[in-house]
Every structure is written in C-alpha cells, then in structure tokens.
Amino acid sequence: LAKTTQPISMDSYEGxxxxxxxxxNNIATNDYITWYQQFPSQGPRFIIQGYKTKVTNEVASLFIxxxxxxxxxxxxxxSLSDTAVYYCLGSSGNTPLVFGKxxxxxxxx
Amino acid sequence: xxxxxxxxxxxxxxxxxxxxLRCDPISGHDNLYWYRRVMGKExxxxxxxxxxxxxxxxxxxxxxxxxxxxxxxxxxxxxxPAELEDSGVYFCASSRTSVSYNEQxxxxxxxxxxx
Numbered sequence: 001l002a003k004t005t006q007p008i009s010m011d012s013y014e015g016x017x018x019x020x021x022x023x024x025n026n027i028a029t030n031d032y033i034t035w036y037q038q039f040p041s042q043g044p045r046f047i048i049q050g051y052k053t054k055v056t057n058e059v060a061s062l063f064i065x066x067x068x069x070x071x072x073x074x075x076x077x078x079s080l081s082d083t084a085v086y087y088c089l090g091s092s093g094n095t096p097l098v099f100g101k102x103x104x105x106x107x108x109x
Numbered sequence: 110x111x112x113x114x115x116x117x118x119x120x121x122x123x124x125x126x127x128x129x130l131r132c133d134p135i136s137g138h139d140n141l142y143w144y145r146r147v148m149g150k151e152x153x154x155x156x157x158x159x160x161x162x163x164x165x166x167x168x169x170x171x172x173x174x175x176x177x178x179x180x181x182x183x184x185x186x187x188x189x190p191a192e193l194e195d196s197g198v199y200f201c202a203s204s205r206t207s208v209s210y211n212e213q214x215x216x217x218x219x220x221x222x223x224x
Contacts, residue, residue, distance in 0.1 A: 034211060043113070043200045043215025044152070091211040094140045094204060096154035096165060
C-alpha cells in the first residue's frame, strides 16, 4: 500500500474553498486514492475515491493528475462543521486501510 | 440502514483483567475489520474477517488478543490479560465485497483505558 504524505494542519475561514494535497509517489497500479474524514470521538468516514482525473460528489471533489503521484481534495465553501482530520490513503478491493497522520483542518468563523 | 455499532463505548479496567469488545457490522457486509489508535499514534490495522474466516490477522500485536466472528455476523475482540499499552481507541469497520471500490464504514470506537 502506498505511503502518503500530506500537510499536518491547515486553517481556513468559513466560506472559503480548501484544497488539501497529498503525495503518493509509489502508489500501486491497482490502488485507488481514497479520502476519509474524522471528527473527534468518531470513527473515520469515507468522503471520496478516485483512480484518475476528477471525481466529484456532494461533499468534495478529487483531482488526480495523469501520473497519479499526487491528488488534491477540494472542499468548496467550508463551514465550521468541516473542522476535522482528513486522511489520504491508497487502497484497493477489500484490503486493510493504512492511515497516516492526516491533515487537521481548522475552520475559523 | 443502521451503521456499525460498537459496545461498550468506554471501558476502564485494571492491568491483568480481561475485556471483550463487540462490533456489529452493517447487515450484509461480509468484510469486518478491527483497527486501533493508541495515544498519539496513527490508526493501525489489527485484523480482517471475511464472513467468519480470518482473512488477515497480521496486525494483531500478540497472543493476548483474540478475535472471533462466529456465524459471520457480529465480532468480538478479547484482550486477556490487558496491559497498560493496550489503552487506546478500538475501531471496527465493515464493507461489502468489491474488486476495486473500498469504502469501509466505521463504528464510533471503544475507548479502552487500562490502569
């Protein structure tokens, strides 16, 4: 499973767009890039997953360049409730997830 | 659909005692995983069940930990005897079987404190 690198923390004001970039230089060919969100005292929650190019759902967008060595999670117009830790992982099929330290996003009013 | 549930939410025990954690996955999910986060560390994988079979238990720290999933439904994780370093949050997750898509649904976790 790919080792991922992402910023330890980020701050943002409410209403701004937040982009969190993750590096995964050695991602396996069959791995998808997956992002999870975790609030305090809760388990991680799946946000979005993609293989290449762009994926968008009701929560976020995920941009993956052709070389797949990095990816960017984009959260549009964040609110205070988006304050959480965001994890980038490489995963495939029904394999165990490998969590790094994640990015702690703090949204400020 | 109901989410993954875990019981208890908190457990405080003394070193040397036994504790059993329970996880009820989402109905119909064949895959069940146990993870844990010890203080200040990342979330680490413990083991993976497919139905009632242990698919991967490479993350189990030692033989004081025993996981079961009889009948392929709920799972238990027993720690016997508990040590101080076992303190942490134990998460359970479940998922459907898929070749590529890997969305795991996590429970709220059980916070274990060993004194």
